[in-house]
Amino acid sequence: MAARSERPSRQTEARIQSCTMADAACERSAELLGDYVDDVLSTEDRAALSTHFLSCRRCRELLAAYRGIPEILRNATDVRFPGDLRARLRWLLRR
Ligand SMILES: [Zn+2]
Numbered sequence: 810m811a812a813r814s815e816r817p818s819r820q821t822e823a824r825i826q827s828c829t830m831a832d833a834a835c836e837r838s839a840e841l842l843g844d845y846v847d848d849v850l851s852t853e854d855r856a857a858l859s860t861h862f863l864s865c866r867r868c869r870e871l872l873a874a875y876r877g878i879p880e881i882l883r884n885a886t887d888v889r890f891p892g893d894l895r896a897r898l899r900w901l902l903r904r
Contacts, residue, residue: 831865834861834865835861835865835867835868837861838858838861838862838865838868838871839868839871841854841858842871842872842875843875845858845872846872846875846876
């Protein structure tokens with residue numbers, strides 16, 4: 810049996826390199842996501858991120874999930890008090 814080369818094929822190497830580059834871009838995208846949503850990024854960063862979102866489904870999904878967080882929080886904290894409980898709690902807190 811011939812000894813197999815440990816060196817990855819050119820195609821595998823290219824794939825590894827493109828994954829690493831994509832991962833670096835995704836990492837950067839995840840870092841800036843909050844600022845992107847809050848619209849406080851520089852014009853260049855915003856443009857770079859927008860371009861990345863066009864080509865990266867994973868980051869688009871992350872962006873959509875991130876944008877959904879405020880609604881999730883609103884729904885989670887939108888508690889209806891039964892009867893006059895709210896008024897009674899207020900009265901108790903004022904004492
Ligand atoms: Zn990405």
